[in-house]
Amino acid sequence: MANDHSKRTYDSILGMLSSEENPTPLVRLNRVTPFQHAQVFVKLEWYNPFGAVKDRVAANLVRDAEERGILGPGKNLVEATSGNTGLGLAMIGNAKGYRLQTPLSMAIPLEKRTVLRFFGAKVVELDDTLCPAPGAPEGAIARAHDTAKADPTTILLDQYANEANPDAHFRATGPEIWRQTDGKVTHFIAGVGTCGTITGTGRYLKSRNPGVKVFAAIPEDGHDIPGVRSRRQLKQTKLYRPAEYDGDVEVTNQEAFGLTLRLNREESIIAGPSSGMALAAAFKLVPDEPGVVAVVICPDNIFKYASSIVRHFPDLGPAELPGALNAPVGPTKNEQFLEAMIENLKNPYDSVAVNALSEEMAGAAKPLVVDVRPLDQFTDLHVPGAVNLPQSELAQRAGELPADRATPIVMVCGIGKFSKPTTLFLKSMGYRNVRSLKGGINEWVRKGLPTEKR
Ligand SMILES: Cc1ncc(COP(=O)(O)O)c(C=O)c1O
Incomplete structure (x- = not known):
């Protein structure tokens, strides 16, 4: 035609x-x-x-x-x-x-x-x-x-x-x-x-x-x-x-x-x-x-x-x-978000001890455990049910985190050093209930708590 x-x-x-x-x-x-x-x-x-x-x-x-x-x-x-x-x-x-x-x-x-x-x-x-x-x-x-x-x-x-x-x-x-x-x-x-x-x-x-x-x-x-x-x-x-x-x-x-x-x-x-x-x-x-x-x-x-x-x-x-x-x-949505973020950041590194996390994991309101170590270390051994979001990929893959900013989340790394700043990152995204695992997976293993392989 x-x-x-x-x-x-x-x-x-x-x-x-x-x-x-x-x-x-x-x-x-x-x-x-x-x-x-x-x-x-x-x-x-x-x-x-x-x-x-x-x-x-x-x-x-x-x-x-x-x-x-x-x-x-x-x-x-x-x-x-x-x-x-x-x-x-x-x-x-x-x-x-x-x-x-x-x-x-x-x-x-x-x-x-x-x-x-x-x-x-x-x-x-x-x-x-x-x-x-x-x-x-x-x-x-x-x-x-x-x-x-x-x-x-x-x-x-x-x-x-x-x-x-x-x-x-x-x-x-x-x-x-x-x-x-x-x-x-x-x-x-x-x-x-x-x-x-x-x-x-x-x-x-x-x-x-x-x-x-x-x-x-x-x-x-x-x-x-x-x-x-x-x-x-x-x-x-x-x-x-x-x-x-x-x-x-x-x-x-x-x-x-x-x-x-x-x-x-x-x-x-x-x-x-x-x-x-x-x-x-x-x-x-x-x-x-x-x-x-x-x-x-x-x-x-x-x-x-x-x-x-x-x-x-x-x-x-x-x-x-x-x-x-x-x-x-009153404050606009942007202002409210900024205020919440600042409040969050004032309390930068909420942490949780391994025994306390273990008890929470046995209860009904299980937090989401996010392991920020590289994939190969995560595959070797991790807290049962944890998900892996390596620290280096966290910014790009933040969309994989739950949409609900009230979800309880625990960040885990090897010894608790790297997971701390990642809690700050999540808080800056508006997550209100984020903690870091004290002593990391090392401490979890030392206490003889159960682990999982993938
Ligand atoms: C929105 C708009 N108006 C006017 C002009 C001007 O046209 P000309 O480049 O032919 O002088 C252009 C050219 O880019 C344009 O994009």
Whole structure:
């Protein structure tokens, strides 16, 4: 079965990539627009198969590299990204057999970093000092270059310099807008990151009608809008071509996030922060005149930006965050947990003598005995019924401990020296009833108490 865009039936997920025949939606705004005459349309780029405008770029970078013969079987990818290019490349890579590694700033939203890993990408998280702001991964760009240099099978497509980036928009985004507006588009507005969107789409629209005005939305210095670059940060991209645009304007964090909220609440359009930013620029630059048809790019949707929302609108965070609406009176769950942990740690090494443990083991309320010696020593001999969680593996295997933090537990080692700090570790996890066996298994044996082999 071939792709049938009219029925939205595709022969593979890659068939969903947008094109003139299969455009992302263009939706007119009706409520948040301040204009009387000018019409403003938003282009909803999360309708691309992997959720963002960057899917177009990722697909075109890969196609171009394959056609040039630098990418093919046995090769893998490395790319510095503020997230969306990585998400697109990871998925196109999954479909075509290329693995992606992506160095990125810790300032990139946790949601994107986590999903990148979920998609199978190797995420190299870099210190923020290397990558001063979201969307400005200077350190990450340098790291990607180093990685590609060190390993010739790892290909850097370099969205910051590769003409296949704007070309993706020249081939599709521009023609889509031209067709969707029946050639009536008069203004095009996009936020700038790599500048692929504005440069490629702008070029196409001007090729059809040189009178189309192309405007860049630029975030203020020190912004925290993922995916876009301030004037200072724009130096890092080779695709910023201000001579080809008709103007630009700076948008503050507050304007961007404020309009993003309004888009969601008043227009029911689930756009993310860089969409609010581009729209704010459109409202500043587009003239309110009859016949004006402005198109604004909405790069992705709001669902990746929960952590940005909470930072900008603390009242919308979960009830435990400071300043939250409906915050419970009294200590929060986190505070209660911390208090319990500190109380626990004040009494660090509760211990139990071998005879006392032996009596407890004969009774109804047997404690769980956890032997923290290496497996071979445990196999030789141990307290009957004990489980083995070697000290060196305790942190990784802590999930094997009972979920109920009230369970009585006795930690056992050779002579009682190593089991002591492990009680502290369990207490730090919230276990309230943990003790260490005084004298360890040596003392247990010396007293002639029964043992077990495995
Ligand atoms: C969310 C978001 N908005 C805007 C942009 C900017 O697009 P471009 O890189 O084409 O300038 C990006 C690019 O990474 C992005 O991820």
